[in-house]
Amino acid sequence: MRRVLTLIAGPALVIGLVAGCGGGNEATSGSSGPMSIAVTPAADARSVGAGATVKVTGSNGRLTEVRVTDGKGDQLDGKYAPDRTAWSSTVPVKVGTRYTVHAWGEGADGAPAEKVTRFATTEVKASDTLEIASVQPANGAKVGIGHPLMVTFNQPVSDRKIVQKALQVRTTPPVEGAWYWIDDVTVDYRPEKFWPAGTTVTLAAKLQDVKVGADVLGGANRTSRFTVDRAQIITVDVDQHTLTVERDGKPLKTYDVTTGKKGWETRTGTKIVMDKERNKKWTDEAIDAPEDYEYKSKYALRITNSGEFLHDAPWNKGNIGEANTSHGCIGLLPEAAEWLYRNIVVGDPVVVVGSSKPFDDLINRVADWTVPWEKWKAGNTDQA
Template sequence: MGIRGIGILALTACTALAAGCTGSGGPDKDQRGPVPPARIATNPLDNAVAVGLHTPIRVVASGGMLTRVRVTDQTGRALTGSLNPARTTWTGTGTLVPTEVYSVRAQAVNADGRSSETLRTFSTTEPPKALNTDVMPREGAEVGVAMPIAVRFSTAVRNRAAVEKRLQVKTSRPVVGAWHWISPSEIHYRPKEYWPTHTKVTLSADLDKVNAGADVWGTANLTRSFEIGNSVITKVDLVDHHARAYVDGKLERTIAVTGGKPGWETRQGTKVIIDKQTDYVFTNEMINVPESYSLLSQYAIRVTVSGEFLHTAEWSTGSQGNSNVSHGCVGMDLEDSDWLFHHTRIGDPVEVHNPDGPRMELTNGYGDWNLNWSQWKAGSALG
């Protein structure tokens, strides 16, 4: 960890303890008698348990000076520290890690250069707050080429660089990708371009004992593996009122659609399929409009958290292909919505061209692809 280092001090006894040195002008050893050995004390005491993470770690020598201090965890990583000018007190400056056992090794010399040493241990308490995680995609999932890796944390992360450093992505095919903090409690990984098809992806989140800041600590490691399916890209043009589905680069279907009417314009930009449902009922209460309706959609493909879908809209077939009359969703007939539903998956991109619509938001589902590559990389805590 970056907060740790090696605090080793190799000191020369005579130069620091002038009162105990022999030579010109100094007292003769035989005249003053034997000098007692230097004593070493530690805080916490030996075998202390449940030591708080903010406890000051000190090693103190009396009757001499410290020549070596090393405080290490079970893996051998050392806690950083500093020595006072008199070389009698060593104080830890690094951060203690929860549920860890530390060893304190110290040496000191008295005025005669006689060496004393000690070995003591103590263990730290559990973390005050645990950093829990939720990851998408799920283990073993097959997802579309636009699916980001989304890691959501149970609380805001202050030490973002420390946490991001523990997230590693491995792929079966070469991929240029980067992390971007969507919010203080959520980070996404996406490639520069859409994922290569049939790529196997593994996320390793080694978050155990990572310091997330504000007394929040990771308590577990996790691994998540998933696979990218074939490429299915749906391009929706609400100027000519048609959607075109490309499968592995080939145009497979052209679909007459209707989009959001004035005041309810469909968002412009790239969206990602986040859910699929059959027999979904749309009601006016969902969007708080005065007219009362309850409409059954046999096939519904969700692309925003706020409620934009590509769905069956048998009630608007007369407008599909020629005008926009919806409350923001992209509607189509039963046959086309059936085809699209069964040829798409979670993570497939839906690219909407609608110059009159508002921009797709970054956090309204997966708006990741609406940032260019430079903007995306700028959201990494590691630069």
């Protein structure tokens, strides 16, 4: 069906092109004759790359309508220049898709103008896409106030700025936060201080078809959400051989502990409970210890990748509360370890004080809270 346009008559327009927009066949500002419409990408182009912008420009007139649709009839979003001499798409084109561009306009002489072009985008192999491999906390989880938002990708990220821009975070209530790259495949998001209790954190990863590196496109979009539980902090004092639990700002429990001996010191710094395990076995081979031993704990709470745990240590009962004799773990009496296991959630902070050995290795998860806020907030997108 032919489209019929009804336009309000007005004085003749003499309009030049917006700088930097459009392709060929433009007329010079102030030229006479019928309106000309130009489209980029060029008509019948077959290898348009990801991230390309569709541009439509009109010379010697104004655009009245622009529609860019794919084979399913879905329309590409875009916006007009204030004087309607140009239109540009505001989202990237999809890979492996054929598009139709249909533009209508009114010339300075009042005559209607119309143009239809088509183009196709390149196909991209799955191996060339940057996908999110994991998001922690898991979608729907309830975690402690120290758990950062952690995103891991399936391959090294070459353009951190583009990828980081596509990772949008919303918190309820609003809490200021920032991203920081742990390594070339992992980026974390946290606030200046621990999350306020009850905060909801939502990630909207809008990566699909975004050009994130040379010949690399973003994969599927992803949404994930977690909720912050009550405010609970565990503090371990190496010198005093004590562990204190504070909930919602009030002391709740205090237990005796033993921590790492000389050469195996439990590291000072803020960690989080990463995982909860039952019936954990400890052997000298696991950490290459000089002594021969094999023990078993009923309750164990992991706080580093390198093997620091909170756990019951009944074999070390005589030293708990008196001396530091472990290989880096925080040992407790069985009843204390059981209470912690049942009352701690993943993400609860564990703050160790009094040790001469610092905890500052970001790869030895999770050491995010050891980075000063100003450094974290400034980011490290230029350090890839």
